[in-house]
Amino acid sequence: MTEFFHMGGYALYVWGSLGMTFIVLLLNIVLPLSQHRDVLRKAAEFHEWEGRDEK
Amino acid sequence: MLLTGTQLESKRNHRTLFKALNFELDAGQLLLVEGHNGSGKTTLLKTLAGLREPDAGQVLWEAEYRPQFVWLGHANGIKDDLTALENLRAMQTNSLPPKTVLEQMGLAGHGNRFPRHFSAGMKRRLALCRLLLSDAPLWILDEPQAALDKAGIRLFEALLSGHLQQGGSVVMTSHHDIGLEGQHIRRLGLGT
Amino acid sequence: MISILTRWFHRLASPVWFYRIAGKLLPWLWALFALLLVTGLYGGLVTAPADYQQGDSFRIIYVHVPAAWLSMFVYMVMAVSGAIALIWRIKLAEMVLVSCAPIGASFTFIALVTGALWGKPMWGAWWVWDARLTSELILLFLYLGVIGLYNAIEDKRMASRAVAILALVGIVNIPIIHYSVEWWNTLHQGATVTKFDKPSIHIDMLIPLLLMAGAFKVFFVISLLLRTRNELLERELPRQWVKQLVEENAND
Amino acid sequence: MRLTHAFVSLLYRDFTVAFRHRNEILNPLLFFSLVTLLFPLGVGPSPQLLQTIAPGILWVAALLAALLAADNLFRTDYEDGTLEQLVLSPLPLPLLVIAKILAHWLVSAVPLLLLAPLLAVAFGLEALAIGVAELTLLLGTPVLAFVGAIGSALTVSLKRNGMLLALLVLPLYMPVLIFGSNAVDTAAAGLPVSGQLYLLAAMLVLSLTLAPLAIAAALKMSVSQ
Numbered sequence: 001m002t003e004f005f006h007m008g009g010y011a012l013y014v015w016g017s018l019g020m021t022f023i024v025l026l027l028n029i030v031l032p033l034s035q036h037r038d039v040l041r042k043a044a045e046f047h048e049w050e051g052r053d054e055k
Numbered sequence: 056m057l058l059t060g061t062q063l064e065s066k067r068n069h070r071t072l073f074k075a076l077n078f079e080l081d082a083g084q085l086l087l088v089e090g091h092n093g094s095g096k097t098t099l100l101k102t103l104a105g106l107r108e109p110d111a112g113q114v115l116w117e118a119e120y121r122p123q124f125v126w127l128g129h130a131n132g133i134k135d136d137l138t139a140l141e142n143l144r145a146m147q148t149n150s151l152p153p154k155t156v157l158e159q160m161g162l163a164g165h166g167n168r169f170p171r172h173f174s175a176g177m178k179r180r181l182a183l184c185r186l187l188l189s190d191a192p193l194w195i196l197d198e199p200q201a202a203l204d205k206a207g208i209r210l211f212e213a214l215l216s217g218h219l220q221q222g223g224s225v226v227m228t229s230h231h232d233i234g235l236e237g238q239h240i241r242r243l244g245l246g247t
Numbered sequence: 248m249i250s251i252l253t254r255w256f257h258r259l260a261s262p263v264w265f266y267r268i269a270g271k272l273l274p275w276l277w278a279l280f281a282l283l284l285v286t287g288l289y290g291g292l293v294t295a296p297a298d299y300q301q302g303d304s305f306r307i308i309y310v311h312v313p314a315a316w317l318s319m320f321v322y323m324v325m326a327v328s329g330a331i332a333l334i335w336r337i338k339l340a341e342m343v344l345v346s347c348a349p350i351g352a353s354f355t356f357i358a359l360v361t362g363a364l365w366g367k368p369m370w371g372a373w374w375v376w377d378a379r380l381t382s383e384l385i386l387l388f389l390y391l392g393v394i395g396l397y398n399a400i401e402d403k404r405m406a407s408r409a410v411a412i413l414a415l416v417g418i419v420n421i422p423i424i425h426y427s428v429e430w431w432n433t434l435h436q437g438a439t440v441t442k443f444d445k446p447s448i449h450i451d452m453l454i455p456l457l458l459m460a461g462a463f464k465v466f467f468v469i470s471l472l473l474r475t476r477n478e479l480l481e482r483e484l485p486r487q488w489v490k491q492l493v494e495e496n497a498n499d
Numbered sequence: 500m501r502l503t504h505a506f507v508s509l510l511y512r513d514f515t516v517a518f519r520h521r522n523e524i525l526n527p528l529l530f531f532s533l534v535t536l537l538f539p540l541g542v543g544p545s546p547q548l549l550q551t552i553a554p555g556i557l558w559v560a561a562l563l564a565a566l567l568a569a570d571n572l573f574r575t576d577y578e579d580g581t582l583e584q585l586v587l588s589p590l591p592l593p594l595l596v597i598a599k600i601l602a603h604w605l606v607s608a609v610p611l612l613l614l615a616p617l618l619a620v621a622f623g624l625e626a627l628a629i630g631v632a633e634l635t636l637l638l639g640t641p642v643l644a645f646v647g648a649i650g651s652a653l654t655v656s657l658k659r660n661g662m663l664l665a666l667l668v669l670p671l672y673m674p675v676l677i678f679g680s681n682a683v684d685t686a687a688a689g690l691p692v693s694g695q696l697y698l699l700a701a702m703l704v705l706s707l708t709l710a711p712l713a714i715a716a717a718l719k720m721s722v723s724q
Contacts, residue, residue: 004293008303013368014292017307017361021314024353025466032473039480040496047490067402069484104587107723108336110404126587130580136519137512145512146584333716385670392667399657400724408720409653413667416649416713420671423702427674434681 057082057122057193057224058103062112065098072098076112078243082192085215085225086241087233094246096228097129097197103226104195124193129201131182135171139181142170147188156187161210175202186214194218196227209234262479263488265339269472276469283462290455298452304368311361313460314354315379317467318386319421321351325393326418329411339475341407342482344414345397346474350467352390358383378432382425389417403482505590506598513602527564527607528614534560535618546623553622554683557615557632558639561679562672565640568607569647570664572599573655573718582655586722593711596718600641600648600711608640624687631686631696635679638699645710646671652717656724675702 007014056079063076072095080086088096101107103114104126116122133142139162143153157166160180170178179202186194200208212234215225219239233240291309298305325347332340359380366375374380393410400406483489517524538556539549576582585595615636619629650668654660682695 007306008297010302010304010368013304013364014306017310017364018288020360020364021310021357024357028350028353028466028470029473032470032477035477036473036480039477039484040493043480043484043489044493044497046484047493050485050490071485101723106583106586106719123589126583128580128583130578130583132580132584134512134516134579134581136516141512141515145508145581385673388666388670392663392670395663395666396653399654399660399663402724405720405724409717412649412713412716412720413653416671419705419709420674423674423705424670427677427698431677431681 056080057084057117058226059115060103060112061115063099063102063109063114064111065095065102065107066110067098073245076243076245078241080224080226080241082224083219083222083239084241085219085227085233085235085239086243088226088228088243088245090228090245096245099245100195100197100226100228122193123189123191124195125185125189125191127182127185127194127196127199129197131170131178132185133170133178133181135169138167138169139173140166142181143184143188146185149188149190151188153184153188156184159187160184161206176204176207179203180207180210183211183214186218192223194223194225194227196225198228198230200229200231262339262483262486266476266479266488266492269476273469273472276465276472280462280465280469283458283465287455287458287462290451290458295452295455296449301369304365307361307365309455309459311358311365312456313463314357314361315383316460317463318351318355318358318383320464321347321354321467322386322389322414322418322421325351326414329414332407333411333415338482339479341404341411342475342478343471344411345407346471346478348390348393348397348410349474350470352387352394354463354467355383355387355390359387376432376435378429381432382428385424385428386421389421393417502590502594505588506594509585509595509598510602513599514605517602517606524606524610527568528610530567531560531564531611531614532618534563535622539622550623550687551684553619553624554628554632554680554687556622557619557683558635558676558680560618561611561615561636561640562643562669562676564611565608565643565647566665566668566672568603569644569651569668570661572603572648572651573721574651577655577721582718583722586718592715592718596648596711596714597707600644600714603648604641604644608636608644611640612636624683627689628683628687631692632683634696635682635699638696638703639675639679642675642699642702642706643672645706645714646675649710649713649717652714652721654721655718656721675699678702 005011005015058080060076060078064074065072076099078086088099090096098107102109104124105121106126114121132146134145137145139157140153143156147153154166157163160183162177162180162184165173165177170181173181179199183199200211203211208231215233216235216239218225219235287309291306295306297303325344328340328344328347331337332344362377362380362383363373366377366380367373393413396413397406397410400409480489480492535556538552542548542552573582576585585599586592588595612633615632616629619632624632647664647668649671650664653667654664657663678695678698682692682699685695686692
């Protein structure tokens with residue numbers, strides 16, 4: 001198994017590339033999801049405020 | 056009907072400037088758009104002039120497309136580095152001699168001077184010359200009387216009634232009252 | 248046939264329909280992405296034989312090449328949705344256009360960094376003025392330009408029109424930039440011999456590469472759907488359907 | 500007929516406005532010569548080195564001067580309201596835009612063409628290379644003007660947009676830089692440069708035909724703010 005991780009001496013470069021790639025991919029999921037939560041919260045405030053106006 | 060606006064709506068991001076706006080304007084009439092600052096007056100005029108698209112609704116023209124019109128915005132549309140006469144030649148679309156137009160607007164003798172040295176009122180008068188230098192039937196004016204003195208306002212109102220009598224029509228915004236007999240004027244309140 | 252098409256086209260433009268469809272599609276897309284990723288990585292890192300010249304460092308292509316392909320593909324998607332937004336004024340196209348830019352920039356960044364990490368063991372230099380890498384770097388600036396312009400204009404509808412114009416200007420320039428850099432590189436070939444094209448692709452090297460390219464494309468769709476949904480909610484905030492959505496969300 | 504009349508009068512008008520600001524015409528020139536002056540101070544005065552990097556320096560300086568000039572191409576018109584009037588004119592906006600950019604090019608780039616040979620001599624380029632440099636600048640600077648105008652039209656309504664304009668426009672300037680400076684390099688080595696010149700000419704034709712459409716659309720967007 002350690003042979004696999006060794007990557008023929010290029011472990012740093014191969015795992016470095018893979019690691020960096022997945023961090024960027026993760027960002028492209030986590031950021032939109034947290035924005036999604038923020039927008040929903042903003043919408044809730046807007047409509048809740050709006051609701052009070054109509055009553 | 057020269058112009059009918061149906062269910063017009065315009066927004067800037069979430070702020071709705073106006074919504075479900077209906078109005079009409081016929082030849083020989085003046086549509087006075089009133090409202091407090093920020094009520095979307097300029098946006099409405101820009102929509103009529105085609106500078107901006109409405110978010111909903113539409114503007115219908117009698118001849119399916121927008122007729123020739125003169126636009127006067129907040130900015131005067133004149134170059135500080137061209138002499139008054141050069142500016143007039145730039146805005147001209149009919150064949151009236153610019154010198155007489157200058158005199159008509161009370162700017163006689165300033166022909167070869169640069170607007171840079173003019174007072175705000177004189178600059179506005181120079182900008183208003185655009186109305187005389189075009190035969191377009193429709194005028195779209197955004198606060199044309201801004202910075203005008205009393206004599207200037209009287210001069211401008213004379214232009215208005217002359218244009219309306221010839222069957223021309225005007226859409227304008229203003230904070231001053233218009234000294235014309237009521238029958239030509241339609242009023243449209245925004246931001247109520 | 249046409250009536251179905253136009254009806255579908257207009258329904259696509261209705262926000263509620265899009266929001267619901269996106270919600271339904273996402274789980275399936277996640278499954279597909281996971282499948283493609285696992286098989287691609289397994290193929291690329293385990294079964295594919297090491298390259299006779301570069302040894303195991305060649306395995307970086309399983310991330311570098313799909314990212315580079317995708318960075319170009321995303322720009323094209325951006326330009327097409329820009330054209331649709333400009334010509335037919337479809338709001339949804341504006342939102343797709345705007346959501347594409349950050350994703351495209353991310354994949355261009357991945358391609359650049361993995362390119363440097365691949366270049367280091369082979370030529371001993373972190374950055375090599377190779378034609379492909381240089382074009383990729385310029386592409387990154389094109390994306391940053393799009394993102395910069397969009398954030399600089401407050402009125403989002405105007406910002407989308409400006410970005411649509413810029414994306415179309417960009418798509419016309421990308422081939423010009425690519426071939427002039429390619430030409431510029433061959434011209435100064437004397438400096439460093441950079442043979443960057445893919446090593447001779449052996450069949451069981453190629454399969455994982457295509458799988459990874461597929462995985463990245465599916466990922467692009469997932470991230471695009473998520474971002475477009477946010478843009479949709481942002482723009483349609485005062486609308487009634489967003490109100491119901493918020494209520495639904497509140498009780499579950 | 501009305502179109503050519505409007506085209507010529509717009510060209511003449513922009514020309515007179517520019518000439519009334521004579522000192523402003525010098526700005527791109529001063530900037531161009533100052534930037535080229537920086538390089539010898541930075542890399543050292545050795546003639547061989549300067550001779551080899553001279554084409555690159557001249558072209559990078561010309562690029563930056565064009566970028567600087569592009570910023571105020573529409574800005575004054577936007578502020579004094581003449582841009583609105585131009586957009587509302589019944590005549591086709593792309594053609595009027597070409598008149599404006601032609602006037603801008605005559606005022607900002609042509610003086611540069613006159614100054615470039617002097618600086619090239621200071622860098623030790625021979626006559627042939629200088630001649631080719633002139634030719635590439637003649638073909639390239641209009642492309643820089645048109646592409647710069649696209650960026651300028653997109654950002655004219657923004658308050659502070661200096662860096663954004665550079666970010667939008669510099670990547671699109673790169674192909675011109677590549678072929679322009681390389682043509683001078685090859686000419687200095689005595690090799691034929693027709694290939695590069697044809698490509699520059701092709702870029703000129705492309706920007707002359709496509710850029711005005713993008714500029715007109717961008718101006719309509721900026722004016723509607």
